[in-house]
Amino acid sequence: MILGVDLGGTNLCIGLVDNDVVVKTVSVPSFNPSATMEETLEYLAEQISTLMSPEVTKIGIGVPSVVDVNKGIVYDAANIPSWKEVHLKNFLEARFGVPAYVNNDANCYAMGAYGTYPADAKPETLVTVTLGTGIGIGVVDHGRLICGVNCGAGELGYLDYKDGCLEEYCSRQYFDKLGVKAHEVAAAAIEGDAEAIEIFNEFGKNLGYAIMILMYAYDPSHIVFGGGIANALPLFRGTMEEYIKSKFPFRSNFDRLQIDIRTSGEIPIIGASLRMCVTAMMSWLLT
Numbered sequence: 001m002i003l004g005v006d007l008g009g010t011n012l013c014i015g016l017v018d019n020d021v022v023v024k025t026v027s028v029p030s031f032n033p034s035a036t037m038e039e040t041l042e043y044l045a046e047q048i049s050t051l052m053s054p055e056v057t058k059i060g061i062g063v064p065s066v067v068d069v070n071k072g073i074v075y076d077a078a079n080i081p082s083w084k085e086v087h088l089k090n091f092l093e094a095r096f097g098v099p100a101y102v103n104n105d106a107n108c109y110a111m112g113a114y115g116t117y118p119a120d121a122k123p124e125t126l127v128t129v130t131l132g133t134g135i136g137i138g139v140v141d142h143g144r145l146i147c148g149v150n151c152g153a154g155e156l157g158y159l160d161y162k163d164g165c166l167e168e169y170c171s172r173q174y175f176d177k178l179g180v181k182a183h184e185v186a187a188a189a190i191e192g193d194a195e196a197i198e199i200f201n202e203f204g205k206n207l208g209y210a211i212m213i214l215m216y217a218y219d220p221s222h223i224v225f226g227g228g229i230a231n232a233l234p235l236f237r238g239t240m241e242e243y244i245k246s247k248f249p250f251r252s253n254f255d256r257l258q259i260d261i262r263t264s265g266e267i268p269i270i271g272a273s274l275r276m277c278v279t280a281m282m283s284w285l286l287t
Contacts, residue, residue: 003051004273005044005061006105006265009079009133012044015269016051020115022266026050030079037082045095052096059092059100060272062108064134066150072102075150078134104151105268106130110138111145112271113224113262123222123258127154127214132227135171135210139218146218156213161206169206172229175199186232197235204236208243215248215257222258226268230261 004022006013008030015025028047031040048059065077072089092100110128117123122143130136137154139146146153157167167173175182178199188196211223225233237259248254 001053001055001057002273003048003056003059004108004269004271005048005059006108006268006272007044007061007063008105009064012047013265013269014047014051015266015273016056017270017273020270022269024051025266025269027265033079033081035082037084037086040080040082041086041088041091045092048092048096056096056098058098059096060108061088061092061100061102062105062268062272063088063102064105064136066152066155067102067104069101069103069147069151072100074102103272104136104138104147105272106136106138106154107145107147107151108138108271109136109226109268110140110271112267112269113138113226114140114143115270116262116267123220125218125220126222126224127218127220128224128226128262129207129211129214130227131171131207131225131229133172134167136227137214139220141218154214154217156210159213161209166206166210170203170210174203174206182229182232186235189232189235200232200235201239204239204241205243207236208240208247211240212244212248215244215250215253219253220257222260225259225261226263228263230263233261 002017004015004017010030011027012030013027015022031043063074063077064079065074067074074083074086074088077083088102089100109130113128114126124142126140128138135157137156139154157165159166161169172182185196185199189200244254
């Protein structure tokens with residue numbers, strides 16, 4: 001039995017995984033932004049303890065940050081102000097007495113999403129885009145996770161865009177800036193509200209710019225959207241694709257691109273539980 005943890009900006013989700021199947025989950029609010037590092041770690045340990053048992057042989061956790069996967073050190077975690085340098089692997093192993101593996105949460109989602117495809121239909125190059133509190137990117141090329149030295153590959157959210165950065169316009173932060181709730185705007189747009197429809201039209205254009213960067217960088221065969229906002233894909237897909245078609249010079253590449261969504265909360269848990277450490281993951285891929 002393996003315990004997988006998805007530490008998001010809004011929710012902390014923990015699951016017990018047995019043979020790639022999530023058999024039990026717990027979801028609680030994520031950390032209080034004003035909490036100290038010690039307080040957040042204690043809160044994390046308390047939540048893990050609710051599912052911990054003698055049958056658990058290891059812990060995998062995905063965090064919204066760059067990571068030294070070999071040492072399990074988390075640096076400058078997004079939306080967790082107190083996490084400047086957290087030796088998370090050491091903390092978890094000392095607390096629970098089992099091996100712990102730490103990786104970026106978007107990478108965990110990418111490996112989990114890759115696993116949802118049948119063996120005879122695996123994407124050649126999969127790019128996953130999680131749309132939640134922020135925007136997270138994961139890349140799996142021919143079965144290999146592309147994470148870079150610091151698990152920072154694909155982190156385009158901090159690129160300059162308009163009067164801020166891309167993340168401010170391609171995640172929940174876009175709706176926060178407008179003083180609205182994404183799910184409420186989505187409901188209004190479905191009912192035909194013109195202002196709500198326009199909000200998602202602009203969101204689609206912003207995301208189209210981000211997707212175009214990913215197409216230049218990785219030339220993906222598949223793009224999969226995850227996170228809560230991905231459920232609203234029909235509301236922004238049109239303007240997103242129109243923007244890409246009007247700006248991206250290689251039309252045939254876009255025409256062959258497959259776009260999908262995977263919003264199950266179990267996907268990042270499975271990715272975290274089985275493919276956390278790059279060394280362990282590469283061994284799994286090569287066997």
